[in-house]
Amino acid sequence: MATTLHEAGSVTGTSAAGATGVPPITLRTRVSYGSGAIANGIKNAAFTTYLLFFYSQIIGVPAGIVSAAVALTLLVDAVADPLIGRWSDMTRSRWGRRHPFIYGAAFPTAFFFLLAWFPPQGMSDFQMGIWIFATASLTRVSISAFEINTSAMTPELTQDYRERTRLFSLRWWFGYAGTYLFTAICLTTFFAATPEYPRGQLNPAGYPGFAMAGGVTILAAILICGIGTHNRIPYLRQAPVRAEPLKLMGHLREMGSALRNRAFLSIFGFGVLKYSAIGLYSATTLFFLTYLYELGATQVAILTIDSFVAATIAAPLAPVMSAWLGKRTSSMLFAVVGVSIGLTPLFLAYNGWFFAPGDPWLVPTLFAIGALYGAMVAISLINTSSMLADVVEDSALKTGRHEAGIFFSAASFMQQCSTAIGIFLAGRLLVWSDFPAKPAPGTVSDEAIRSLVIHYIPCSIGLWTLGALILLFYPITKAKHEANVAALQAREAEARAVEMDNSALLGPAR
Template sequence: MSEAGRMEADPRSRIDPPPLGRGTRIAYGSGAIANGVKNVAFTAYLMFFYNQVIGAPAAIVSGAIALTLIVDAVFDPALGRWSDSIRTRWGRRHPFIYASALPTALCFALVWFPPAGLSDMRMGLWIFVTAMLTRIAISAFEIASQAMAAELTDRYAERTRLFALRYWFLYLGQYGFSAFSLAVFFAATPAFPRGQLNPDSYTGFALLGSALILAAMLACGLGTHRRIPYLRQAEVRTTRRGAGVHLGEMLTAVRNRAFLAIFGFGVLKFTAIGLYSAVALYFHTYLFDLNARQLAVLVLDALLAATVAAPLAPIMSNRLGKRGSSMIFAIVGVSLSLAPVILTYLGLFLPAGDPWLVPLLFAFGAVSGAAIAISLINTSSMLADVVEDHAVRTGRHEAGLFFAASSFMQQCSTALGIALSGVLLSVAGVPSRGAGVAVPDAAIRHLIEFYVPTSALLWLAGCLILLAYPITRRSHEENVGLLRARDRGAEIPAE
């Protein structure tokens, strides 16, 4: 019998697996580069590309993007349930990681090459179909790989360190790719002083993004393949379960109090993040009058933020608890991120063209980004802790379902934020630039008036909801102890 077969036959041998090696941790974290590339491309550039470069109306573009998120979100629970239930010689996570790599890369590339001569509505349909396929394909990878984190380790602090590494690679993919693209692909030309408005720039952007996605997904799968024998396998079912049983078990899982607190926080948080991602390039381009090279410098502040946040997140988790650190740093981060826009609106910030403008924006971005990253890292680690809390109550280890539900929430909320950005852009009077229409200063001021209070309210309300999260370090360790005793054969009643 193979090593994987022996481990699957004796689940107790997984109670004390060998420590995670550095190479395995790095391989696991590097998979997040794929989602980082997709995230920054779809949130920061997709709306701008089709609205300001191609010239499609903002309402149609934002509506098409929002619909892709909603359709993807519908698929997420089924993908998570499937990942929890499948039994193969490669376990229940790796088949999804390998199968999704090539489709994601190909569909991502197609998004940026719309056929010429499409009407506005057909352009919206092209955005919807290509972006939807990309999102569904990468969701299969993300759900499986994030669920695997809860199985790689059950240790409270080590789990936070693992998610910190994953978020560092997420930021590397997201902002490293963006910075490189701004500096190389979107460099200024005589015809396009603002290179992000040059249609030809998006060819290299699309092809490099596609290649990075493929490489990162394969690296994650291959680099963690040797851990398959130590991952929890799907339980053997002696009877077939109908749709009603599946639905009932899913509803039981998502009614978990700890999960609901994270879910509520996430809905408002990712709505705010989706809104920010869609309007940030408008502020940088039209409020601060930055060119592509200046934008590339600013994008690097997120890499600095992630580098600072990765080691700080576990420290803050130990000192303040995961819930406390998530709330505190979310409030600090969003306050600092809004400050330059508010101060510019009030005439109290450095004017466009000032030589100290970019360094000051960089400082604000690095500090606010680090704070928000600490909050995101600890919230993800909190979600992994929900898996054991649910398993103690029900006897079922359903990490895939929880991370799928989280992905569902994230997709729908980001869709809401992007759709909201389309509304705010339209109401503020920001025109499409396809016909060369200038964007008036008054429109950007109106956009600030709508954006700032909306973003602040979303973050604050989300933090209040997170107060209901009940799991502490002590209760998590008690849950882990109970589950290990159950794996060794002790009878532990499920609630």
Template sequence: MELPPIGLGTRISYGIGAVAAGLKGAVFNTFLIFYYNQVVGIPAGVVSVAIALTLVVDAVADPLIGRWSDVTKSRWGRRHPFMYGSVIPVALFFTLAWFPPSGLSNFMLGLWVFATAALTRTSLSAFEIAGNAMVPELTDDYRERSRLFSLRYMFGYVGAYGFSAVALATFFRATPTFPRTGQLNPAAYPPFVLTAAAVMIAVILISAIGTHSRIPMLRQSFTVSGGGLLSHVREMLGSFSNRAFLAIFGFGVFKYSAIGLYSGINIFFGTYLWKFGAGQLSILTLGGVAAAVVAWPLAPIAANRFGKRTSAMVFAILGVAWGLTPLVLSLNGWFLLPGDPRLLPTLLFIDVTYGAMVAISLINTSAMIADVVEDSAVRTGRRDSGTFFAASSFMQQCSTAVGILATGVILTLSHFPAKPAPGTVTDEMVRSLMLHYIPASMGLWTVGALILCFYPISRQKHQDNLDILRAREAEAVSREQVNLPLGGPMR
């Protein structure tokens, strides 16, 4: 079937759904460990291990959600039931993560964080997996897919960095008790969390309702072969053995570990290295939104000119190397010092350009997964978009959890105190933080980019896959017409 063009309203509705994942990722990865460690006073290792252990839940839940979405048959298709069904659980479990019962020990608080974080991520996976899996069904155009993911990533960055910037400027603004570091104010967190939950409810509903009209045009469930659970497992493993997907998966494991590490540790650099207050951190955080706006039109152009694989690799390495420059220079005493009026605009410029390059890499990598769907379908006869994006979601969330675990390890190695009194965080601790972080971040990105060398799908290969699948579908339709009784209806 020739798909009609995607209208502007549908595009925006589809893209805006990413605000939920971006917001949750920023709030959990940046503020959750900071809150429990610096405000509540729990050792960083306890919280980071609790979050990292949610990967055990993801390992089971995400593939099952993806497979369930692929085989679901309903009047709302196979994606929208999951999108609508995720609304309440996401908001509920996200909120509970910040409000543990009183009187719990550090160990019990760790269990609370683990349980609520795992349930939040599983609920959000139902929405994200279904939403991402729609892209191969919305369009099969090579460049159009990059445009859709570019829009989605832009909204994701707005959710992550835009909300964080607003929160730092409003909820964490200076008070007489906390004149410079409002992010250490315990009273700021309840309204911050409840507002975040309300925003997630709104954008998930907008995305589901705004794309609802496309349901009749989306591919419906294929016929599942017999054999029950074992058959499902065999088919999933068959899909995951695709070489192109394995290359993306390997790259993703390393890049999202690096992103999780950056998210968890960056607020420590802002607070203790650059000595910024919440207002300055808010301005700096807005650089992420600006980066997404820059990357939005450039990612499809880069994919078209250089190919998705090359642009994903090159922009990842160049971006991270540029982003680490202030830390490398600071280690040697060659960078601007805290209090210098040039420090904030300089860091903002670096963050925008670094973030834009990394965003281009992330956008085109996601578009590559959409192209894997047809590559796998040529071999298996199934379009397992839900299964592939479920594996991608698992890889992303688990690797981010590993990055947060690494944050806890680095903070422990650097002897960072929990809930420190003013003046107890020394320059040597901050220097140790940089010495551990810089090689870890650069190493993760470099190894990941090298793995992506094994991705085999070019633009021409994608077109060849589409031609093969269209020929098969045309042949199937022809056979069905031949077998129809005279005057019988087409199906």
């Protein structure tokens, strides 16, 4: 029987999430759940790394317009993501409160993603900016409906402190596969070098195939995730039944009381800064690889795989590090140290101390550093995701409501809008560096490249360091989480006992 919450906040009935006799999660379900992250990984790779590059270097739209159009999508996210999360938390259906959104997101996400890469001919730069804004916004809203609800399932699938980190490790591994393996495959196929385009990422003919492959894979990943986790619906926490429907102000008050949680606010602050840094990195890395290191598509593809290697290293290590150092400490430590290592090649190249373009050691060295840096950052990302799942019980103990949808919708908004901020920052760095739009081969000056590097390094390390310091305010330890879970289970057991007593008293006489 699902949990029943009345207006006063008392809990009656039973919770499938906390009840005994729930079957263990099978490997098939785990893999299906994790593989859904491929969809968001592909969207992230395409929108953060290739969208700015495609429209500025291939179509010829000024980088400032492209980055501003993407950044403005955060206004849409600011409204849509909390509504999706709240709507999901309040939904009751035979498919529970998560799966209707998962299935409903599949086709719209794939369609709008495709649309973003096929702009109409003959539009002005301003009109092109509107097109980018519209298609990117629709794609983001659609993927949010999926991503918020799959992430919100995690605290409902398990209450175990370390098991949540394992689930998020699997999810991040598949997410990296979607981001980097997909990119590597596209670089060696759609963007393969030709005599006319030795750097295949500059070939306009490669982008239609890239877009179509991405759309089809996104559709498949979402459907596999929904179908593969469908068997868990009876064991997921259902939406509350209320004596009377809430009015708008009631919804806003409940959302506000949840989002004022100190643990959530510290994760949110860290997330805004770290995802801004990630968006900045993703939007500029192809510029560095193309113009600073002068790499072709095959070499870029090789370096793309280092992030997948990093995720493969991080997935089993993240639960170990969270158990050894704690989730908060490992998230802070690996973020700052990892990024510092990752910035080393740019710092050395700026000062003329790194391998020159064409040197046989250039790509292997970048690969090794990228794998190490990427693994450390991935450990940080996995553990902060797991920390957010632990906030659900911390909040429920105070409010009497399990609102995973609200928290993960806020996290989705934080991630998407901060990534958009990062892309906007990348556009500003390109403007400040006088980087040309749609340049002819060999016309990008060394001065513009060096200016981009020297603007990028302090901006990146500053965002990560400040974010890590904010995470110092996160208060939930393993012991506190286990105490929260025990208190909630005791509260629900008491509520079930009261309901049984009331049923006996009010039942028919025998």
